[in-house]
Amino acid sequence: MPWTPFPTSAPDFERPGPWQFFTTDEATAVEAIVDRIIPPDPDTPGGKDAGCAVFIDRQLKGPYGSAAGLYRLGPYTKGTKEQGPQSANTPAELYRKGLAGLDRYCKANNGGKGFTQLSAEQQDGVLKKIEAGEVKFDEVDAQGFFDALLKDVPEGFFSDPIHGGNKNMVGWSMIGFPGIRYDYRDWIHRHNERYPHPPVSIAGRADWTPHKS
Amino acid sequence: MRKGPTIAVVLIALGASTGPGASADLQDFAAVERGRYLANAADCGSCHTIPGSEHPFSGGRPIETPFGVLAAPNITPDRETGIGSWTNNEFDAAVRRGISRNGARLYPAMPFPYYTRMSREDVADIRAYLNTIAPVHNAVQVNRLPFPFNLRAAMIVWDRLYFTPGEFHDDVSKSKEWNRGAYLAQGPAHCGACHTPKTVLGGDKPSEALRGYMLQGWTAPDITSGQGPLRNWSVDDIAEYLKAGHNKNAAAAGLMGEVVDLSTSKMTDQDTRAIATYLKGVTGMAPGSSATADKADKDVTAAGGAIFQDLCSACHQQDGKGVANMFPNLSEAATTSTQDPATVLRVILQGAQSVATDREPTGPAMPAFGWQLDDAQLAAVASYVRGRFGKNAPAVSADQVRKARAALTARTD
Numbered sequence: 001m002p003w004t005p006f007p008t009s010a011p012d013f014e015r016p017g018p019w020q021f022f023t024t025d026e027a028t029a030v031e032a033i034v035d036r037i038i039p040p041d042p043d044t045p046g047g048k049d050a051g052c053a054v055f056i057d058r059q060l061k062g063p064y065g066s067a068a069g070l071y072r073l074g075p076y077t078k079g080t081k082e083q084g085p086q087s088a089n090t091p092a093e094l095y096r097k098g099l100a101g102l103d104r105y106c107k108a109n110n111g112g113k114g115f116t117q118l119s120a121e122q123q124d125g126v127l128k129k130i131e132a133g134e135v136k137f138d139e140v141d142a143q144g145f146f147d148a149l150l151k152d153v154p155e156g157f158f159s160d161p162i163h164g165g166n167k168n169m170v171g172w173s174m175i176g177f178p179g180i181r182y183d184y185r186d187w188i189h190r191h192n193e194r195y196p197h198p199p200v201s202i203a204g205r206a207d208w209t210p211h212k213s
Numbered sequence: 214m215r216k217g218p219t220i221a222v223v224l225i226a227l228g229a230s231t232g233p234g235a236s237a238d239l240q241d242f243a244a245v246e247r248g249r250y251l252a253n254a255a256d257c258g259s260c261h262t263i264p265g266s267e268h269p270f271s272g273g274r275p276i277e278t279p280f281g282v283l284a285a286p287n288i289t290p291d292r293e294t295g296i297g298s299w300t301n302n303e304f305d306a307a308v309r310r311g312i313s314r315n316g317a318r319l320y321p322a323m324p325f326p327y328y329t330r331m332s333r334e335d336v337a338d339i340r341a342y343l344n345t346i347a348p349v350h351n352a353v354q355v356n357r358l359p360f361p362f363n364l365r366a367a368m369i370v371w372d373r374l375y376f377t378p379g380e381f382h383d384d385v386s387k388s389k390e391w392n393r394g395a396y397l398a399q400g401p402a403h404c405g406a407c408h409t410p411k412t413v414l415g416g417d418k419p420s421e422a423l424r425g426y427m428l429q430g431w432t433a434p435d436i437t438s439g440q441g442p443l444r445n446w447s448v449d450d451i452a453e454y455l456k457a458g459h460n461k462n463a464a465a466a467g468l469m470g471e472v473v474d475l476s477t478s479k480m481t482d483q484d485t486r487a488i489a490t491y492l493k494g495v496t497g498m499a500p501g502s503s504a505t506a507d508k509a510d511k512d513v514t515a516a517g518g519a520i521f522q523d524l525c526s527a528c529h530q531q532d533g534k535g536v537a538n539m540f541p542n543l544s545e546a547a548t549t550s551t552q553d554p555a556t557v558l559r560v561i562l563q564g565a566q567s568v569a570t571d572r573e574p575t576g577p578a579m580p581a582f583g584w585q586l587d588d589a590q591l592a593a594v595a596s597y598v599r600g601r602f603g604k605n606a607p608a609v610s611a612d613q614v615r616k617a618r619a620a621l622t623a624r625t626d
Contacts (some may be wrong), residue, residue, distance in 0.1 A: 003564075195525075
């Protein structure tokens with residue numbers, strides 16, 4: 001292909017700001033859920049502070065949320081596990097209906113308390129029951145909703161910060177992933193030695209900007 | 214001659230039906246072949262062919278000058294819109310004296326001040342070669358300059374100031390190789406057309422020959438043997454660069470990539486080496502005579518160093534030495550240390566593809582970073598590279614980057 005100036009198709013950078021897909025109540029619930037799936041510990045923030053809810057919000061607003069590019073014309077019969085979700089719901093609809101179902105389930109079983117008002121242990125209990133298929137939602141497959149969370153939350157924790165999650169590259173720092181660096185020839189023969197350079201996002205890192213500018 | 218505008222091609226076209234035909238003998242294959250070689254050495258096709266066009270030498274390529282845009286005329290043998298009806302004398306006068314068939318003066322975007330160093334036979338041979346090109350009917354409006362530069366009569370004064378006609382004569386005190394190189398560089402290859410500083414009227418400053426100039430959004434670096442970027446390049450390094458487009462120091466891209474592609478890579482090894490021998494003998498700035506450079510402050514250098522480590526070092530290496538014949542050595546590449554940072558900023562902002570030649574067919578490209586770095590960050594990394602590798606070339610400000618970004622976005626090349 002002939003070269004042209006400015007050849008890069010640059011990615012979109014998600015910016016902090018208002019929720020783009022979730023309502024305020026939905027967002028509060030999702031932040032509580034992501035903090036149970038990846039709870040904070042003394043070394044690393046949890047899913048909420050890492051921005052996993054923001055990541056999912058931006059994804060659901062975008063082509064992932066509308067299942068763009070996926071076959072969606074049915075038939076919608078229950079398939080095997082390997083066939084993945086066989087639902088007419090887009091991921092956006094799955095989350096909207098799943099969060100509504102979760103809210104109704106929690107309130108009905110906890111004296112009117114929603115998911116966010118439960119203790120961490122109670123929240124874990126609810127999520128475990130959903131994961132085990134012991135909970136049914138009215139409009140949507142509850143277990144399928146959990147499956148989506150289990151896929152999307154770690155994506156938010158480990159994907160490049162330009163997508164809204166992995167804030168300050170906390171996920172990469174935790175596992176020692178160096179980000180967009182791409183040349184390790186100097187390190188090939190240096191075994192059992194910690195790689196010293198901090199991770200780098202597509203958007204760079206704080207040290208890229210001169211302090212006084 | 215009918216009354217008409219100052220557009221040479223129109224007048225040429227009007228006179229076409231009565232002009233005598235070309236006299237060069239199409240069957241003189243040695244002359245045609247010699248002319249083909251010289252037409253490449255003179256890089257005629259660069260301006261007289263629209264890049265990618267299937268009609269070589271049919272003209273129409275806009276040539277950007279400090280005074281406005283000219284379009285290169287059609288020099289195929291078409292009798293109406295090309296030069297098919299020109300006599301050899303008329304062709305010679307245009308190429309070596311800058312005088313068109315109707316007596317009008319050519320603009321020096323046509324490098325006749327260089328081509329004048331060629332012999333009459335050289336130019337006749339180029340004509341013999343051009344006569345073998347398929348004629349293309351393509352009328353080109355050449356003069357697109359704004360007033361007052363559109364007045365060709367002004368060129369009479371310009372010629373008096375800056376044009377020294379006369380063919381090249383060997384300097385008997387120098388080697389045969391040096392003389393061949395001098396002939397090529399000062400004549401057909403017209404190195405100084407880009408690399409020699411110009412006066413405000415666009416004439417060469419002969420006392421500063423080949424010490425670098427800015428054109429078409431690129432820096433043409435100092436290519437003398439003085440304190441310029443090539444001071445550590447050997448004759449072989451220069452010859453290899455001209456022939457292959459790459460050497461252990463640098464890779465040709467942008468305008469020089471085009472020159473290598475269309476011209477120098479098609480020269481013989483003897484000729485590229487001759488040019489290199491000549492260039493190494495051209496005196497440049499003396500040691501210590503360059504201006505004291507502005508240094509970036511420590512925060513900017515720290516940020517630039519972080520960016521260099523994260524984005525640049527994978528190809529150019531931690532020590533900036535790059536990979537021979539693939540990624541330029543930033544300490545020795547000609548454009549890192551130029552006073553004006555135009556090329557450094559351009560290459561970082563929009564990326565660059567080095568030239569692919571028969572000798573080095575890969576043509577590695579550098580990705581663009583303009584989308585990833587803001588003005589302050591880009592200024593920081595450019596300043597870091599110029600300060601550390603560029604023989605203390607001046608630092609670059611965020612404001613310079615902002616302007617360069619705007620200018621490049623507006624460019625069509």
